Amino acid sequence: MYDLNEARQIIQRELPEEPNLHSLASSFATIIEFLNEFPDYLSWKGKTRPNLEKLADKYISGYLHTDLPAKPGTIPDQMVSVIMNQFYEYEEAQLEFIKVSHQHSMCAENCVGALLERYISSYATDWSWCCGNFVKAIDFLQKDNNGEWHLLQIKNRDNTENSSSSAIRKGTEIAKWFRTFSKTGATNWDNLPPSLQHHGLSEQGFVDFVINYIRINN
Template sequence: MSSHETWSDYIAKWTTKYINGYQNRCSERVSNPIGTKHDNILDDIIISSISKLTSSEIEQIKFAHRLSMSAENIGGALLEEYLSEELIQYKWHCCWGETLKSIDFCNENGKLLQIKNSDNSENSSSQAVRNGTAIMKWFRRHAKKGTTNWDALNTLLNITDLNKTLSEAKYKAFVKRVLVSNPDALFIEGDNVWQ
């Protein structure tokens, strides 16, 4: 809170951040277009290495890459929304809209949790926030192994009922449900080669 701000102003701003974050979750939002244009030198790099590729195949590679980037852009938000739906029964609440800086979930006992999509996706500010604190951290996948880490989350949060444990299969079902009900959650370029 800044020195010129009243508690009322601060609470109003905090509440607005929370509501905006909640209303902008993947199941409800329209994703923004990719802001950067394709760098044509990438085509030359690929053709120089695999000369038998046709221009049509290069176009497919270009659009597939951009589509993957678009999917990667919403991966963390999908994970956060899935966990918000699943963890509420354990009294964990999503900190929508960065209402707690660098904290994704808090529970009713004051515990704090950061989540990451991958063990290699943490930035230094997220790490710095945890130093010297009791903030717990969990990541979904081991980047180098290609395996998932759901068992660690179930253990961390003491989820022992086999019917309620969190898993990659349940997460994938959630992702499919969200994207079927809200196809605009994933930005797909209108001039892509598959239309």
């Protein structure tokens, strides 16, 4: 088992000297407490169980990581342009623009989920954000005054693949919420879990957050 006092000391020592990061120490300690109780939910490559320093580094790196679209890493299949031209009758002059736009669209889509988690974490400060990718199947967790765990998995769309794990023990389940319906485009903010509904989260709030985030970090 990990020592919670040591976890707090390590994360406070490793955090950059920024006042807005102080809440991370409490969140990290809560996540470590959860992993002590449910060690099978630690996600880590390799046979050796990581020490607290490694987990703290992973957690801080996950939080400080900039969630902006990556540069396209693959070359588009030229046959796609042939089909676009012959079947959809796009002009030759349009095809290069469409090809590049599609690459950019895919890169943008790939970062929406991470930005969604970041938006929620910026307002739902009573929840611990499991950034750093070392907790299986859970994006946010919270322990109430009765010692009960509340676990949440966030997805951007209803057709995004969810982890098959939904219950970790009798009486403790992973709640799942998605932002948009893939077939209609409608949003799902009205169906947030009750414990998140008082934070004022909304689609317009998410849009404003993303615009501001890109302006600051781009």
